[in-house]
Amino acid sequence: MLLETVRCEDGKALHLSYHQARMERALETLEAGNIYSLQSLISPPEKGTFRCRFLYDRDRFQIEYHPYAPKAIRSLKAVHSNDLSYPLKSTERQELDALFARRGQCDDVLIIRNGFLSDTTIANIALKIKGIWLTPNTPLLPGTTRERLIRENVLISAPLRLEDIPQAESIAVMNAMIGFVEIENGIIV
Known part of the structure; x- marks a missing residue:
C-alpha cells in the first residue's frame, strides 16, 4: 500500500494540500479512478501531537493515528x-x-x-x-x-x-x- 504521513497537532492536520497533491500524483500513476479527500477523511485527536498514517491504494484506504515521539538524527x-x-x-x-x-x-x-x-x-x-x-x-x-x-x-x-x-x-x-x-x-x- 501507499501512504501519506501527516503531522497532526491538537486536532489539526498540517500542510494537507501538499499531501493531497502527492497522493493524487501517486493515484494518477496507478491509473486509479479514486481520489480521496484527506481534508474530509482525516480527523485527528483533539489534544497532542500525532502521526497520521493514511494508507491507500486504488480501491481502499485506512487511517491510523499514533502519538508522536521525534527521533533524534544527529549523524x-x-x-x-x-x-x-x-x-x-x-x-x-x-x-x-x-x-x-x-x-x-x-x-x-x-x-x-x-x-x-x-x-x-x-x-x-x-x-x-x-x-x-x-x-x-x-x-x-x-x-x-x-x-x-x-x-x-x-x-x-x-x-x-x-x-x-x-x-x-x-x-x-x-x-x-x-x-x-x-x-x-x-x-x-
Missing part, C-alpha cells in the same frame, strides 16, 4: 545505492531497511545514487553552502516539506555531490513529522 553515514528506486511513498521499504541496517553507529544513512546526494531513509536533506540552503535535485522521494520549502523560497533545488558536503556550513533533514532540523554532528563518510 548520517553515506551509503551508495545506484539502483535504488522509491518513486511512490509506500509501505514496501525492504531496500530502505537494508540500507538503514548499514548505518553503523550513526542515526541514519545518507543515500548516494550515481554520485549524487539523495535522501536519508526517512527524510530529505539540505546543505547550507555560502549562506544558501540547497536540497538535492535528485531526491529518492520528493517530500512534502521539501516541496513546501522550495515554494516558500527557503530551499533551492540543486545538483549536490558527496564532495559538496565539506563546503556545507550546516546540514539539515526534513520531513512532514520533524519539519526542518539541522543535524548536530553532520555526515560521516
Whole structure:
C-alpha cells in the first residue's frame, strides 16, 4: 500500500494540500479512478501531537493515528545505492531497511545514487553552502516539506555531490513529522 504521513497537532492536520497533491500524483500513476479527500477523511485527536498514517491504494484506504515521539538524527553515514528506486511513498521499504541496517553507529544513512546526494531513509536533506540552503535535485522521494520549502523560497533545488558536503556550513533533514532540523554532528563518510 501507499501512504501519506501527516503531522497532526491538537486536532489539526498540517500542510494537507501538499499531501493531497502527492497522493493524487501517486493515484494518477496507478491509473486509479479514486481520489480521496484527506481534508474530509482525516480527523485527528483533539489534544497532542500525532502521526497520521493514511494508507491507500486504488480501491481502499485506512487511517491510523499514533502519538508522536521525534527521533533524534544527529549523524548520517553515506551509503551508495545506484539502483535504488522509491518513486511512490509506500509501505514496501525492504531496500530502505537494508540500507538503514548499514548505518553503523550513526542515526541514519545518507543515500548516494550515481554520485549524487539523495535522501536519508526517512527524510530529505539540505546543505547550507555560502549562506544558501540547497536540497538535492535528485531526491529518492520528493517530500512534502521539501516541496513546501522550495515554494516558500527557503530551499533551492540543486545538483549536490558527496564532495559538496565539506563546503556545507550546516546540514539539515526534513520531513512532514520533524519539519526542518539541522543535524548536530553532520555526515560521516
